[in-house]
Amino acid sequence: MSDPLAELRAALAGAANRLRPGSPADRELALRLERPKLAQQGDYATNAAMLLAPLLGAAPRDIAAELAERLSAALGAELASHAVAGPGFLNLVMSDSWYHAALRSVLDAGERFGCSGTPHPERILLEFVSANPTAVLVTASGRHAAYGDSLARILRHYGHTVATEYYFNDAGSQIRRLGESVRARALGLEPPEDGYQGAYVSELAGEIAGAADPDADVDAIAGRAVAILLERIKATLVRYGVHFETFFSERTLHAGAPSPLDRALAHLRAAGHIYDHAGAVWLRTTAFGDDKDRVLLRSSGEPTYFAADVAYMANKRERGFERQLLPVGADHHGYVARLKAAFQALGEDPELLEPLIIQFVHLVEGDQRAAMSKRRGEFVTLDALLDEIGVDATRYFMLQSSHERTIDFNLDLARSQSSENPVFYIQYAHARISSMLGKLGTERVLLATDARADWSSPAGELHGSERELIKRLLSLPEEVAEAAERRAPHRMAVYALELAQDFTAFYRDCKVVGAKPEPTESFRIALSVAAQTQLALVLGLLGVSAPDAM
RNA sequence: GCCCUCGUAGCUCAGCUGGAUAGAGCGGCGGACUUCUAAUCCGUAGGUCGCAGGUUCGAAUCCUGCCGGGGGCGCCA
Numbered sequence: 284m285s286d287p288l289a290e291l292r293a294a295l296a297g298a299a300n301r302l303r304p305g306s307p308a309d310r311e312l313a314l315r316l317e318r319p320k321l322a323q324q325g326d327y328a329t330n331a332a333m334l335l336a337p338l339l340g341a342a343p344r345d346i347a348a349e350l351a352e353r354l355s356a357a358l359g360a361e362l363a364s365h366a367v368a369g370p371g372f373l374n375l376v377m378s379d380s381w382y383h384a385a386l387r388s389v390l391d392a393g394e395r396f397g398c399s400g401t402p403h404p405e406r407i408l409l410e411f412v413s414a415n416p417t418a419v420l421v422t423a424s425g426r427h428a429a430y431g432d433s434l435a436r437i438l439r440h441y442g443h444t445v446a447t448e449y450y451f452n453d454a455g456s457q458i459r460r461l462g463e464s465v466r467a468r469a470l471g472l473e474p475p476e477d478g479y480q481g482a483y484v485s486e487l488a489g490e491i492a493g494a495a496d497p498d499a500d501v502d503a504i505a506g507r508a509v510a511i512l513l514e515r516i517k518a519t520l521v522r523y524g525v526h527f528e529t530f531f532s533e534r535t536l537h538a539g540a541p542s543p544l545d546r547a548l549a550h551l552r553a554a555g556h557i558y559d560h561a562g563a564v565w566l567r568t569t570a571f572g573d574d575k576d577r578v579l580l581r582s583s584g585e586p587t588y589f590a591a592d593v594a595y596m597a598n599k600r601e602r603g604f605e606r607q608l609l610p611v612g613a614d615h616h617g618y619v620a621r622l623k624a625a626f627q628a629l630g631e632d633p634e635l636l637e638p639l640i641i642q643f644v645h646l647v648e649g650d651q652r653a654a655m656s657k658r659r660g661e662f663v664t665l666d667a668l669l670d671e672i673g674v675d676a677t678r679y680f681m682l683q684s685s686h687e688r689t690i691d692f693n694l695d696l697a698r699s700q701s702s703e704n705p706v707f708y709i710q711y712a713h714a715r716i717s718s719m720l721g722k723l724g725t726e727r728v729l730l731a732t733d734a735r736a737d738w739s740s741p742a743g744e745l746h747g748s749e750r751e752l753i754k755r756l757l758s759l760p761e762e763v764a765e766a767a768e769r770r771a772p773h774r775m776a777v778y779a780l781e782l783a784q785d786f787t788a789f790y791r792d793c794k795v796v797g798a799k800p801e802p803t804e805s806f807r808i809a810l811s812v813a814a815q816t817q818l819a820l821v822l823g824l825l826g827v828s829a830p831d832a833m
Numbered sequence: 834g835c836c837c838u839c840g841u842a843g844c845u846c847a848g849c850u851g852g853a854u855a856g857a858g859c860g861g862c863g864g865a866c867u868u869c870u871a872a873u874c875c876g877u878a879g880g881u882c883g884c885a886g887g888u889u890c891g892a893a894u895c896c897u898g899c900c901g902g903g904g905g906c907g908c909c910a
Contacts, residue, residue, distance in 0.1 A: 320854080320855090321853080324853075328853085330852065369852080369853045370853075370891075415910075417910095455909095578908045580908085585908085587907095588909075588910050613837090613903075616904070616905065617836080617904080617906060618905085620836095642839075642903080642904090643903070683847085683858090689838090689903060696845085700845095703858080703872090705859085708873090710872085714870075715870055718870055781857080788874095790869075796869050833872065
């Protein structure tokens with residue numbers, strides 16, 4: 284019994300299929316096994332009878348009763364009782380022995396519980412942050428970094444192979460503009476109007492030897508500035524706990540003869556998707572659903588940013604990644620159609636390119652929306668944020684809401700309320716268990732969690748809080764699946780809080796240390812160990828630490 | 834103007850591939866510390882799920898329109 288809920292679901296599906304006249308395979312029933320909102324409605328409930336009703340032409344409640352008979356026969360002593368309710372729900376109450384066996388499974392799986400649940404493991408390239416090294420990281424990048432890193436962890440736990448990559452522009456007009464800005468500052472001049480105005484540009488000017496030389500090569504200055512900024516970005520990411528397997532330089536797409544970009548263009552031209560017009564080279568993206576065709580090579584002969592992106596997508600594919608995930612800022616969503624079109628023009632399945640739109644982090648001060656402009660140097664850096672509210676609180680704050688939703692980030696509020704961040708509640712639960720287990724001693728804990736441990740509870744039934752906590756633990760695999768399939772790390776953030784709440788309720792209601800009789804204490808120790816393991820696991824998926832003391 | 838996206842409690846947000854009486858945290862109010870860690874717990878107040886239609890046995894969830902916030906419509910990145 285590796286996943287007790289999956290087994291229960293399978294038993295239910297089996298019973299449902301035997302009620303159906305047709306072959307079991309003709310259409311998969313979307314039957315659900317869920318936790319009812321009200322405890323008195325049982326441990327689990329299923330809508331199976333309501334789905335079967337139209338197929339069987341019978342009343343849902345009658346079908347539910349029939350289903351209950353069959354399920355009861357299949358489960359035996361595992362099922363304590365059942366009831367038909369409402370429009371045709373079948374409510375199930377599981378027995379104490381089922382709970383004991385379920386906890387055993389969770390404990391045996393340890394931190395691998397909920398692992399490798401995906402039916403179709405893939406090789407995925409997840410590219411994120413990818414902020415240009417023309418400034419240090421800002422709060423918005425903090426959201427992208429937390430999102431991408433956590434998503435990678437979740438996808439891996441789900442069984443995919445994931446590589447994380449940071450793409451940076453070290454070529455092109457923005458980089459040149461940075462170089463010009465640095466040189467201007469070095470010469471004591473104002474940066475160009477469309478250049479970078481921030482104070483850090485002056486600092487860079489001081490750090491780069493020879494920047495003040497009027498004859499100095501702007502590209503060389505820009506190259507030095509990019510190198511310095513990239514190091515700062517990497518340092519911030521390390522501090523933030525965000526790991527990238529690779530940093531991919533745009534420049535490499537332009538290097539060599541033929542360059543990767545040349546090869547991508549040749550490929551597209553051979554496929555008949557390219558045409559020349561007004562001195563420029565165009566990609567016929569309208570053939571794949573875009574509203575207008577896009578320029579790849581300007582009339583000056585210079586490739587566009589888009590052309591580099593196309594070459595980059597082709598490169599990712601050549602490296603053997605079947606799926607490409609691409610979280611991008613909401614300001615880039617207009618870019619999605621052309622990327623998907625280009626991907627298709629390259630001969631790929633557009634479903635395998637997934638741009639994910641991450642909404643903004645709006646900084647609010649008082650009731651004013653703070654202006655953010657990298658060029659003008661008006662921004663709050665991610666480092667400043669981490670200084671003020673810490674890595675764990677920042678990550679949790681960034682992850683608790685859906686990526687599809689704008690975060691209004693009141694800086695003053697964040698400062699004053701950072702200690703009230705739910706993340707500390709979750710961490711506290713973990714630390715509390717550590718303390719408790721420490722009090723018991725390793726030997727006692729090992730004895731309690733051993734496969735031969737006696738957990739029998741002759742005195743009576745399991746406490747409701749114990750049942751709730753075990754049910755919560757059991758739901759991890761489906762929560763991981765949801766978070767992974769919907770690319771929604773915030774699901775894990777919400778789950779972590781719920782898990783911590785369920786543990787705390789158990790802790791409140793059920794004395795662990797010194798509980799009598801001994802098998803009861805053993806069972807509660809084992810349950811605490813399972814809860815601790817899973818808290819650490821889920822916090823790990825969020826990239827948040829799991830302290831043993833607070 | 835066209836397109837995308839969001840709108841749920843005072844605040845920050847879950848719930849959205851249709852199901853039973855819409856949830857949590859924070860904040861408010863009233864309680865609980867010789868404890869298994871009070872970074873906690875208990876009780877309580879607080880909602881026209883933006884508005885209006887539609888589909889359905891059933892809608893916060895799906896469809897349409899409107900209102901409001903944000904974003905996008907470059908041979909910029």
